[in-house]
Amino acid sequence: MPDPALPTEQLDVLIVGAGISGIDGAWHLQKRCPGKSYAILEGRERIGGTWDLFRYPGIRSDSDMYTLGFPFRPWTGKKSIADGADIRAYVEETAAEFGIDRRIRFRHRVTRAEWSSAEARWTVEAETPDGPRRYRARFLYLGSGYYDYENGYRPEWPDEKSFKGRFVHPQFWPEDLDHAGKRIVVIGSGATAVTLVPALAETAAHVTMLQRSPSWIVARPSEDGIARRLQRLLPARAAARTIRLKNVLLGMLFFQRSRKRPDKVRALLLKWVGEQLPDRDIADFVPAYNPWDQRVCLVPDGDLFRTMREGRVSVVTDTIDTFTKHGIRLASGAELEADIVVTATGLVVKVLGGIAISVDGVPVNPAEHISYKGMMLSDVPNLVLSFGYTNASWTLKCDLTARYFCRLVRHMDAQGLDICVPRLPAAGIERQPMLDFSSGYVQRAAASLPGQGTAPPWRVYQNYFKDFAALGLGTVTDGVMEFRKAG
Template sequence: MEDTARPATQSDHDVLIVGAGISGIGMAAHLGMKLPDLTYTILERRDDLGGTWDLFRYPGIRTDSDMHTFGYEFEPWRSENRIVSAQNIKDYLNGVIDKHDIRRRIQYGQHVVSADFRHEDARWHVVVEADGVQRKVTANWLFLGTGYYDYDQAYDAGFDFSNFEGEVLHPQFWPDDLDYAGKNVVVVGSGATAITIVPVMAQQAAKVTMLQRTPTWIRNIPSQDRIARFLRKILPEDLAYKIIRWRNIRLTDFMIKRCETHPQQVAEHLTKRAQESLGDKYREADFTPPYRPWEQRMCFIPDDDLFEAINRGKAEVVTDTIDRFEGREVVLKSGKRVPADIVVTATGLQLAMAGKIALSVEGEQVNFRDHFYYKGCMFSNIPNFSTFFGYTNASWTLRVDVVGNYICRLFAHMKATGAEIATPYLPADHRMEREEFFNLSSNYIKRSLDMLPSNGPVWPWQLGMDYLEDRKVMRATPVVDGVLRFENAHSEERRQAAE
């Protein structure tokens, strides 16, 4: 493929955003509001926006975060409903892209295959495939909003279904025409996906069994925020949203810290709530995890929907280990047999870095394990590049605004000083110890640690999981911090180095 070299100022895009999900759309909105003179384009592999919320089609798919904090800081969530469906989220995103004139900048069906940064022209050279044809585009800056899991391949738990006569499916690849009315369904798993699917399928299925190896902590919350409804009646919409959002952020922060400092009290509270909801159907073995609250992500059930399905006899939770799948049954190690016309393997995701794009700098492949996070959105020694990983203990979108504000400050500084390249510089002999940045012990994270970027013990070489602290630090610290190196591709220093 022929490369037509051009000066850095003539790149196809100032910023190339990959992914039209929550992250990519949020970044685009920040660029439009703060730096309207910059050109940007969003390349989306799928045929519609939404990312996660377009990919997953399983029954009842919904956010497991409060929408008043899941919504962007600049665009109010205008409903008292706090837990909503994927379609509600896509409707919200469509409103955002129309309001901020983003729609015309999104190109669908565009698979980014590779991207190589070259210092000589301060550009990313990006290979994009559409309809089987590849083309090359260039960009001064590359922003990946590609999420953190593999869209093409779900996690395979290694079950043997060769002797199973029923239907097997994974939530990531849900068929549009699945008929489960009057059938026995077994959902394998105990995470947010399983807990979402079970009560919805129980409305039509003969019975749905949530088969788990290990329980998860579950917390019931009202699907509607009554305080939000009240504040909207007495205050202007934007002011009400700011108050509601900040209140809910603070409440989540309090809950997380409470789980860290008083885990036993939190566990007792959650247990009591489950016992009150389930009565004589409560079984300790099914609702008492062997870990502290928020050591793995807590699952929220709106309006007791899972417990209500159990109380009606339409759903059941079974804690056991699978021995085999046989006929139309799941045979457990205990000897129990669970009827199963359909098995749903809600056993987790397969993580993937950078949307599986082949990233390189000067032709040398980027192995993210060899690079440290910088301020939670860039990486050591990778120039003109940023990406996004949300919070594991709060709404994903909160980091979108933190990162969006910071990156726009960085771009403004580069424009004002004429800098073309920005690189978080870390010397090869740094001797900095790697620390795992996840505060969760979930299996899907444990099995993917080797592919994840490194986290340092000190700022700025970290991806933090404390939104309030991140927000304060990212706003207070200057762009020029002695770590971030700024260069011009055509400077004398760069010319001499090339010679």
């Protein structure tokens, strides 16, 4: 039971997380629901979320900034594929410009959230440097992402302790690590690995990317020439909207083509790799799965391929047999010498930010619920999940979610309502996995994720235009959302 002695603050909306999702949600709330009281609880010491946590060499976006950026404050930087430090600064500047930073309570880690239908309020508890603190709010808006900030995925290998070098996980990159002149093995072939490898190669003696299996990798210019021309020719607002629409369309066309004609897209991607590595065997870049069964890795300006052509990077496809004193012995019998081993082996998914949530005393297990419009859970009142796309920029879906949430709040205010809760039909629905992705981090977390249905509003579309129609234009009184007053 809640401790009655804890200091308590009353709010209309409580936002969890001061990354892109939380800042976007706060801006829309200020703009579209003026007068609503809110606060943002951030467990860490700074704004930025992902872009503050990850500090490894070369950290950058793997989506273009014209869609990853906020539509209400368009990205104007030179690079379309931006560095992590520039993204972090952009998010911080956005929060400061609109006064959102004054609403953030740093080092407030939310541990528990309890809903009372009788009171139509969430009671939320957070650990702070000054001890536990309580908040009560009509709505709980989770912009806390989907992975564990305190733990990264890290397999165990035979005889690790015999290795005399240093292990490093990208999620916890040490500030004191000097990799100049060192032999480095990066284990992994996902977005983090292909970002790290060329950055480390700038000063390392040699870098080897050791992959169990290849990933799809595509080279793309770090600067968008069309976008830069449009910015010169059109007024700022018109240019931003045109560039955003262009990139959304191109991304969707590529994804849909990959799903409908994977053979054609496979051939095209392999042709591009061959152009980057002429006169070389590209077997290490031929995945067993189709494009967009997992996220396609982006290498701006082909930097990974450039460092391979220069002889500073090698890619090896093999599995680890054991660690040795000086490196790794592979299943093939080959040995990789290393001074540093970087385990770019993935994320740990953490649903609902790891918060213990209950409704009228009953614990909420996300795996037992169905996602409503990709932003709420069945039978959980007044709770919004700001969850972005896996096949496009995260912000695109988060921004639609924030807009819809504000429409929902305005409707409830106009009708004098207190509670909104998506209700499943009495006959139930056919359940499917929420994320149709074969990536390791998704498969490891499949049993803990909410499900989805086969038809709207229970279907989770990885499609911006379908979501725009449902969240931007569709009615909030859809016959599925149940509204009522407190008690």
